[in-house]
Amino acid sequence: MGVSAASILNQLLHAKNLKPQPRSTATNTTKAAITTILSHVNAGHICKAASVLFAFPAPFPYSLYAHLFQHCTSPRAVVGLRKAESHLLTFSPNPPIFLLNRAIEAYGRCDSLRDARELFDEMPQPDGGSWNALINAYSQRGFSDEVFKLFLKMNRCGVYPNQITLAGVLGSCAVASEIVLAKQAHVTVVKFGFCRNVILGSSLVNVYGKCGLMVDARRMFQEIPSPNAVTWNVIVRRYLDAGDAREAIVLFSRMFLVKVRPLHFTFSAALVACASISRLEEGMQIHGVVVKLGLHEDNVVSSSLINMYMKCGKLEDGHEIFDQIGSKDLVSWTSIVSGYAMCGKIWEARKIFDEMPERNVISWNAMLAGYARFCDWHEALDFIYLMLGKIKDVDHVTLSLMLNVSAGLSDQEMGKQVHGYIYRHGFHSNLSAGNALLDMYGKCGNLNSATVWFDQMSNRRDWVSWNALLASYDHHQLGEQALTKFLEMQWETKPTKYTFGTLLAACANSSSLNFGKQIHGFIIRHGFEMDIIIRTALVNMYSRCRCLEYAIEVLKGAISRDIVIWNTIIFGCCHNHRGKKALELFQLMEAEGINPDQVTFQGILLACVEEGFVDVGTDCFRSMSNEYYVLPWLEHYDCMIELYSRHGYMDELENFLKTMPIEPTLSMLRRAFEASQKNRYSRLGEWITHKLNEFEH
């Protein structure tokens, strides 16, 4: 490359023989050239404009250069921009600093920071505006470290920052989560009395929020005399990102009270907030406002609306908006697919997925997540093969889902292959992929690999990682070790209700009553909310540890009881050979208006087997489909065969076997055969022998 524009500037500034030419001598030719240049600039043809300029060996008014610099907005303009700068410096060797500052900004916008920096460095006396231009050029292109260095250098050079400098610096602090420097900048804002500046106020709200300090962000927000739409947008967005969707919605609604019209982005943020915590009512109200303001034409807002309805389970409403919008984009298609898939309407989701005009990794993941959520492992596996054939780059979500599928299928080999891929492609530092890996090893029964991986994750693990490890101990019936690990966990992170679920399951599976009681005590002492999930885990733990009375006490303590907790206690009674108690509790459950499901009947039939209540069992089985409209599963038929076989009700057994609407399984036939032999009931024995022969052929 030849001599740069900035060096030309330097030479010119030191050359004494060049004098600025009088600018009043504009001839008609100059005027014509200016007109041509302006028309090119206004049409966005910077290079053409610069060529005309360059061909004219005379100075032009500064305003023309300023106009040209201002219109340089994309990297395409950079060649023209260089020409214009060089022309300026050749024919006006002493240009005003403000014009050079405009050129620095223009280089920034053209993504040519080297030129910007060179020009700045060659300036004999950069002013505050030059520093600002360069700092903001770096700030807007995300080079936070450069911004920080320049800011310090600027201070050292004795140049005072102004509002513009601080806005750029705070923006970079937000990008880099640089809280220490942000606080220093905050002090400067206060010291120089810029506190009432709404732009700096918004930047401070933003930076505190991005650094996870929502209390400070909120305090800053409250100090701003009249927050504008951008300020509100920032605070809503920061609450949403901080995981407080509820507060995001509250603040969004407050905007209407203070009569600040939300921006498009704020509408979509509020809709995302509603979607994330299933606040349909608020979502519908926002929908109303969106329509009133005509924002439903906006692609992003309409996609957010579709997503909100789908996530709130209102599939038809979401689909209706989708049908109405003119340009259905990838995002709205994916929202629809995901909505159906996550509601368990897998078939519908797949149908829509297959109709999609285009797909990306997110749409593939949305569909795969549906299969995984509903444990449709074989379909998921087929889908993965299909996906890998169609898409080149999978991401950490795909990899996590693939690990879930490996775990679901207990296919450790597949899991290991995914592990290899994760390692080779640098996904091992991704937390969700790492947690999925841990979960896979645990569920595939490889406690050793799970532990090794868990230790390797030491600097980037969270409570999900700990839970996965605890679940792995549970899987290996190591309740005691789980508890030890739980104590260790508290040095690092806080337990959640899911942790207790896992720990109590570990205690239940290893009959560790003492540890179970300790966990129960921990939950109470630390004031964790005793929700239905924890309560169910406790009921399960106590009944599995042969402490049925405790289990019943926990059950009674619940404000409301769902089918799962009732089923748990009914099975708990069976586990403790207390069939009568199970039937008694079943009646209480019905009195509470809870409808039994397949699992309940399985428990009831088990109780009847346990107690030898053959008539009750027979009645129950009959009423199951006739009165409760609960279709029997294979397990229920199995229970009935066990009931008749164990208690020697051979006529009933024969009748049942011969009239079953499904073919008896091998184990059912074997069980019944044993009973016929024991009870010398040869007619059935012969029939079964015949059936068993059929099986063999």
Place this chain on the structure above:
DNA sequence: TTAGGGTTAG
């Protein structure tokens, strides 16, 4: 003359 926020889907 220069400054802030932000684009929906897994």
